[in-house]
Amino acid sequence: MTKRTVEELKEFATDLRKKVVTMLYEAGSGHPGGSLSAADYVTACYFSEINVDPKNPKWEDRDRFVLSKGHSCPVLYAALATRGFFDEEILHTLRKEGSILQGHPNMECPGIDIPTGSLGQGLACAVGMAIGLKYDKKSSRVFAVLGDGECQEGEIWEAAATANKYKLDNLIIFVDNNNLQIDGTIDEIMPLGNLVAKFEAFGFQTYEIDGNDMEQILLTFDNIRKTAKNGKPKCIIGHTIKGKGVSFMENVCDWHGVAPKKEQWEQALKDLGEGI
Amino acid sequence: MEKKATRIGFSEELAILGAENEKIFVIDADLGKSCKSDKFGATYPEREINVGIAEQNAAGVAAGLATCGKIPFVVTYAIFAALRMGEMVRQEIAYPRLNVKIIGSHGGMSPARDGASHQAVEDMGVMRTIPNMTVIMPADYWSARKLTRAITEFDGPVFIRFTRDSIPIIYDDSVEFEIGKAHIAREGEDVAIIANGDTVHIALEAADKLATEGISAKVLDMHTIKPLDVEAVQDCIENIGKIITVEDHNIINGLGSAVCEVVAEMGKGKVKRFGIQDRFGESASYERLIEKNGITVGAIVQAAKQMIATDLVEVI
Numbered sequence: 001m002t003k004r005t006v007e008e009l010k011e012f013a014t015d016l017r018k019k020v021v022t023m024l025y026e027a028g029s030g031h032p033g034g035s036l037s038a039a040d041y042v043t044a045c046y047f048s049e050i051n052v053d054p055k056n057p058k059w060e061d062r063d064r065f066v067l068s069k070g071h072s073c074p075v076l077y078a079a080l081a082t083r084g085f086f087d088e089e090i091l092h093t094l095r096k097e098g099s100i101l102q103g104h105p106n107m108e109c110p111g112i113d114i115p116t117g118s119l120g121q122g123l124a125c126a127v128g129m130a131i132g133l134k135y136d137k138k139s140s141r142v143f144a145v146l147g148d149g150e151c152q153e154g155e156i157w158e159a160a161a162t163a164n165k166y167k168l169d170n171l172i173i174f175v176d177n178n179n180l181q182i183d184g185t186i187d188e189i190m191p192l193g194n195l196v197a198k199f200e201a202f203g204f205q206t207y208e209i210d211g212n213d214m215e216q217i218l219l220t221f222d223n224i225r226k227t228a229k230n231g232k233p234k235c236i237i238g239h240t241i242k243g244k245g246v247s248f249m250e251n252v253c254d255w256h257g258v259a260p261k262k263e264q265w266e267q268a269l270k271d272l273g274e275g276i
Numbered sequence: 277m278e279k280k281a282t283r284i285g286f287s288e289e290l291a292i293l294g295a296e297n298e299k300i301f302v303i304d305a306d307l308g309k310s311c312k313s314d315k316f317g318a319t320y321p322e323r324e325i326n327v328g329i330a331e332q333n334a335a336g337v338a339a340g341l342a343t344c345g346k347i348p349f350v351v352t353y354a355i356f357a358a359l360r361m362g363e364m365v366r367q368e369i370a371y372p373r374l375n376v377k378i379i380g381s382h383g384g385m386s387p388a389r390d391g392a393s394h395q396a397v398e399d400m401g402v403m404r405t406i407p408n409m410t411v412i413m414p415a416d417y418w419s420a421r422k423l424t425r426a427i428t429e430f431d432g433p434v435f436i437r438f439t440r441d442s443i444p445i446i447y448d449d450s451v452e453f454e455i456g457k458a459h460i461a462r463e464g465e466d467v468a469i470i471a472n473g474d475t476v477h478i479a480l481e482a483a484d485k486l487a488t489e490g491i492s493a494k495v496l497d498m499h500t501i502k503p504l505d506v507e508a509v510q511d512c513i514e515n516i517g518k519i520i521t522v523e524d525h526n527i528i529n530g531l532g533s534a535v536c537e538v539v540a541e542m543g544k545g546k547v548k549r550f551g552i553q554d555r556f557g558e559s560a561s562y563e564r565l566i567e568k569n570g571i572t573v574g575a576i577v578q579a580a581k582q583m584i585a586t587d588l589v590e591v592i
Contacts, residue, residue, distance in 0.1 A: 060345075107372045113343060118367045124333040125368055128340020128348075131325060136344065155364070158333035166325070 006214050013043040017245045018272050019078035025265035027095040033255040035075040037178040037240040044217040046079040054084040057110040063140050064113045064129045068122025069147035070104040077101050085111040120153025127159045130168040141170045149181035152190045163233040164203030171233040178242035180253050199235040211238020247271045279442035283381045285420025287312030294320050303350045305334045311381035313351040331356045335364035342374035354380030354437050358399035369433045370408045383437035384524030388562035395557035401529030403435040404502045411502040413437040413473035418447040441562045444477040456500045458508035464494035467580045468512035471522035472498045482576035501531050509538040513545035518583040520548050527551035548579045
């Protein structure tokens with residue numbers, strides 16, 4: 001992939017955020033908060049780190065991407081369209097009848113490797129992919145993006161244990177740690193304790209970063225590549241801000257699953273800096 | 277009559293298939309010894325993934341492997357396959373129509389002494405309700421072997437159910453089965469008995485008994501309850517009109533229900549269902565549990581005679 005500067009990647013992230021708020025405004029429903037918090041990491045993946053071929057989405061040697069927090073699919077759809085997996089015009093069909101862009105992603109959409117939406121299930125699928133790729137002696141990696149809230153699901157920890165047992169050093173988890181879930185903050189609803197320590201205890205090589213800081217994300221990817229074959233699955237705990245980039249959505253729980261109205265959409269675009 | 281558990285047939289055929297097809301993987305959830313997938317695991321350890329006591333994860337791992345072109349067999353007890361990992365099967369396997377085989381051993385009352393926690397009375401009904409799912413129960417050791425091979429050759433999600441306890445062997449190596457096509461185990465004209473799994477031999481014994489009384493009973497082994505062989509059921513309705521269903525499953529939403537759906541939409545024909553009477557099992561002998569739910573040769577014979585008698589009265 002073309003080597004891009006941090007500044008270029010930040011512009012891509014802003015572009016994806018603008019696409020997200022526009023898609024949600026047009027759809028009249030969807031999930032802005034978690035899409036915006038994950039935008040920087042998704043950008044770093046699709047415009048710098050992962051090896052995919054938009055013209056051949058099922059290419060066997062591709063890296064896999066599993067958005068376990070499936071409700072954040074608008075940002076993934078925006079990334080896939082921008083990379084050329086499908087026409088950008090299709091972004092206007094999000095959540096509409098007959099669209100490949102379902103409210104939660106399925107495999108009808110080019111570039112989606114597994115359907116998600118019911119929380120807690122994506123990591124197990126990513127583990128299965130990582131086992132399959134290792135068995136076939138492929139150097140492909142599996143990138144799984146988890147929400148912090150969904151780490152309340154037991155299946156996440158079943159899958160984490162499996163990743164450790166099978167020494168899946170080709171698996172990279174990113175926990176979009178925005179500290180909010182539908183009913184309130186993580187700490188109010190069901191505290192997760194120290195996620196870094198938890199994943200370490202499960203045998204992961206862990207990294208704790210600002211998940212909205214492009215430089216830190218890229219540096220982490222560099223570090224992960226240095227220890228690629230150490231037999232340990234990798235986990236990045238990325239502290240993020242839910243609704244990042246849109247002033248009135250940032251850290252506001254109620255923007256989990258509500259689309260902006262016209263004035264809010266205009267304000268959101270303003271916040272993101274019109275022009276690109 | 278020689279007896280064998282159908283899980284043994286599955287185990288033996290899977291080990292043979294493992295040599296033929298390198299795409300086959302087994303996902304065990306600490307029941308490999310019990311469900312007999314350990315035979316495959318011992319021969320192909322690099323293709324046996326044991327995730328421990330974590331069925332939900334097992335389903336997801338299988339889905340991920342299937343996206344890499346593998347043919348994963350997730351192996352556990354029928355009740356855990358259908359309910360503990362039910363939503364994962366729906367979301368990650370059935371919805372994307374991935375090529376995963378879900379093996380439900382210990383079906384029906386067959387884990388008899390284990391009691392209600394391990395006996396599966398709802399599993400086939402749950403699986404039948406999930407779109408894209410194919411649902412099968414073989415009737416003996418040989419059909420278990422043949423159908424294990426058939427589901428491997430079939431591209432798509434399948435739930436197949438085996439027995440823990442031994443059941444009579446009714447077929448031999450020459451028998452052939454096609455997924456979604458009823459197997460005619462006995463031709464007959466007066467009444468049709470449609471059964472599956474461990475109750476097919478009971479249906480055959482009932483047909484033998486009826487024959488001694490001059491009544492000719494057709495016996496269909498409806499190994500696949502979804503997709504149901506609708507044509508075979510319609511044929512029974514058109515040409516016989518009287519159907520008895522027999523299954524080691526709740527009378528709600530299993531084979532009997534599936535047959536009744538066809539009968540109701542045709543607007544003719546009569547059905548009497550035999551099955552688990554919408555109640556949980558208990559620890560007892562397998563034979564006793566089946567009998568306690570009214571699934572006996574005597575009861576089926578009596579029902580057949582009654583249906584024929586009623587029919588005659590109506591004609592007069």
